[in-house]
Structures are given as structure tokens and as C-alpha cells.
Amino acid sequence: MTGLLLFTREAIPSAKHVHVIMSLVNGPQPELWYWNARRFGRLYLLDQKDWKAYRQRRFGSDPFTMTGDEFVDLIKSCRGRIKAVLLNQHRIAGIGNIYANEVLFRAGIHPYARGCRLSKKRIRALFETLQRVLEEAILRGGSSIRSFVAPDGKPGQFQHRHLVYQKTDAPCPTGCGNRIRALMDERSSFVCATCQKR
Structure with a gap:
């Protein structure tokens, strides 16, 4: 957005x-x-009370304040594709398409994997990867792909750390010999079929 x-x-x-x-x-x-x-x-112009009510109604958990156990329970309760779960702002707040792609690649999970079928161990590893990627992206000011800039007008720098996002046909950065493929659904997914398992 x-x-x-x-x-x-x-x-x-x-x-x-x-x-x-x-x-x-x-x-x-x-x-x-x-x-x-x-x-x-x-x-919206809201006072503190209305903001809290709006936030609880509109957004899911903050990935930095939820626990690993809460994340496991949330993912295990979802029958849909893991990428769709990560992008669902009513379940987990603040994860966009860029970060969902980068997190899933780094965690070795295919975007079409079903959340409820992932092992608890893989979900915990996904949670740790999610927090690590988001922390680094925040430290680097986000990803300036088109028009995004910080409030002071400076572009983000995390786009220089992307491993798969918009890297169609590039060699997989793990050196596995495969190339990154783009899968088209509602949102583009960038995948290494060797490194990302369902």
C-alpha cells in the first residue's frame, strides 16, 4: 500500500x-x-481510548509483542497458505508483501505451505526470522521500491538487502543452483523451489 x-x-x-x-x-x-x-x-483523528478500540478491532497481534507460543498457536489455527496468513492484517499487523517474501525465503518455507501443517519447530524458526527481518528493515528505514520515503524524506535502505523480492530469474542466493521464480496470485511471490519447502 x-x-x-x-x-x-x-x-x-x-x-x-x-x-x-x-x-x-x-x-x-x-x-x-x-x-x-x-x-x-x-x-482518523482519535483519542487514546478510541484508538485502542480501533486498533484491537482492526489489527492483529504486533509481531514484536506476541510470544513464540502465541505465534505458533495462531499459525497452527490457520488452514490457509502461510503467506496469506502473514499478510492478513487482522491476524498479524504490519507485514506487507515484501517482508512476507523475504521472511518465508529466509525461513525456508514455501508461500503455499499450509500453516496448520507446519511443525511447531518450523513455525518457531519462522517467528524468529520474522522478527529478525523486521528489526533489520526498521533499522535500515524500510524498503524504498517506488515512492516510499521516511517522514524526513530519506529513502529506506532495506531494499539493498532483499534476497528474493522482485529477483525473478536471478540465481538463488543460497547457491543451490536453482533460479528464483515468480508465482502470481493476488500478490507476487518470489520462490526458490529447492530451498523453500511446503
């Missing part, structure tokens, strides 16, 4: 897609701009 909160006018990709400008009092910058070319995003 697209949509950016930006502190600097210079960081705005196109003024045409600025939908809200908020004036800030006593902040580090005088304004906060909301830019959204695709218009998928929403802004």
Missing part, C-alpha cells in the same frame, strides 16, 4: 497527491503532509 506522512515539502513526490496538511504546534517541523497517490489510505 502507498501513503506517506512527510515533514518536508521537498520530500513530496508530487503535490497533486497531497490530501491533508496538518499544522503542528511545538513540533520539530511546522507541518505534516499526508501524500497518497493511490488513495487507499485513511486518516
Whole structure:
């Protein structure tokens, strides 16, 4: 999804897609701009109580605050494909297509694997990989593929650490001799059939 909160006018990709400008009092910058070319995003003004209720209703668990046991239980309870489970914001918040691809590759799990059929050991390894990838992505400012930038206008750097995302026909980074394939569903998946098992 697209949509950016930006502190600097210079960081705005196109003024045409600025939908809200908020004036800030006593902040580090005088304004906060909301830019959204695709218009998928929403802004809500909520007090603390309403925000908590909205968050609980709309989003699943935070991958940094849930326990390994909670993650295992969640994945074991899902009959669907593991990638779809990771992307479902009502179950786990904050995992997008880029990170789902990178996490599943690094954990050696095929995106079409059924969550309920994975062993607890593989699910725990997936959880550890998920947290590691997200931590590194946050430290590197995210992945700037098209228009994403941080609020200060700086692009992220995690895209330079992608192993499979948008690497169709590239050799598998493990050196297995296979090439990365793209599988097309609702969201693109990038897979090494040798290294990622169902």
C-alpha cells in the first residue's frame, strides 16, 4: 500500500497527491503532509481510548509483542497458505508483501505451505526470522521500491538487502543452483523451489 506522512515539502513526490496538511504546534517541523497517490489510505483523528478500540478491532497481534507460543498457536489455527496468513492484517499487523517474501525465503518455507501443517519447530524458526527481518528493515528505514520515503524524506535502505523480492530469474542466493521464480496470485511471490519447502 502507498501513503506517506512527510515533514518536508521537498520530500513530496508530487503535490497533486497531497490530501491533508496538518499544522503542528511545538513540533520539530511546522507541518505534516499526508501524500497518497493511490488513495487507499485513511486518516482518523482519535483519542487514546478510541484508538485502542480501533486498533484491537482492526489489527492483529504486533509481531514484536506476541510470544513464540502465541505465534505458533495462531499459525497452527490457520488452514490457509502461510503467506496469506502473514499478510492478513487482522491476524498479524504490519507485514506487507515484501517482508512476507523475504521472511518465508529466509525461513525456508514455501508461500503455499499450509500453516496448520507446519511443525511447531518450523513455525518457531519462522517467528524468529520474522522478527529478525523486521528489526533489520526498521533499522535500515524500510524498503524504498517506488515512492516510499521516511517522514524526513530519506529513502529506506532495506531494499539493498532483499534476497528474493522482485529477483525473478536471478540465481538463488543460497547457491543451490536453482533460479528464483515468480508465482502470481493476488500478490507476487518470489520462490526458490529447492530451498523453500511446503
